[in-house]
Amino acid sequence: MAWLTDSDRREREWLQQVEGRAVIQAPSLTRVPNGGLHLDWQYLRRGDVRQHHTSEDVAIGEHSIHRVHRGRLSGPVAAQFTASSSPDEGADGTR
Numbered sequence: 001m002a003w004l005t006d007s008d009r010r011e012r013e014w015l016q017q018v019e020g021r022a023v024i025q026a027p028s029l030t031r032v033p034n035g036g037l038h039l040d041w042q043y044l045r046r047g048d049v050r051q052h053h054t055s056e057d058v059a060i061g062e063h064s065i066h067r068v069h070r071g072r073l074s075g076p077v078a079a080q081f082t083a084s085s086s087p088d089e090g091a092d093g094t095r
């Protein structure tokens with residue numbers, strides 16, 4: 001299963017995929033100490049919101065790759081989702 005875990009091959013394939021997509025901005029790829037890959041990319045969504053993604057190989061076995069994925073939104077619309085309010089407060093401000 002060396003084909004599955006071949007970092008060079010996976011790096012080439014990922015770069016080919018992101019280069020062909022105009023919506024992806026700032027793609028980056030780095031190697032992590034375990035021989036895996038750390039992939040970052042972002043793209044612009046409606047309302048000037050940036051969606052940022054990170055995928056990282058956390059464990060590489062003989063027949064498997066375990067990966068963690070993280071994502072976050074940033075921009076003016078994303079700030080509305082993180083505004084603090086009381087969970088007991090209604091839409092009109094009443095309790």
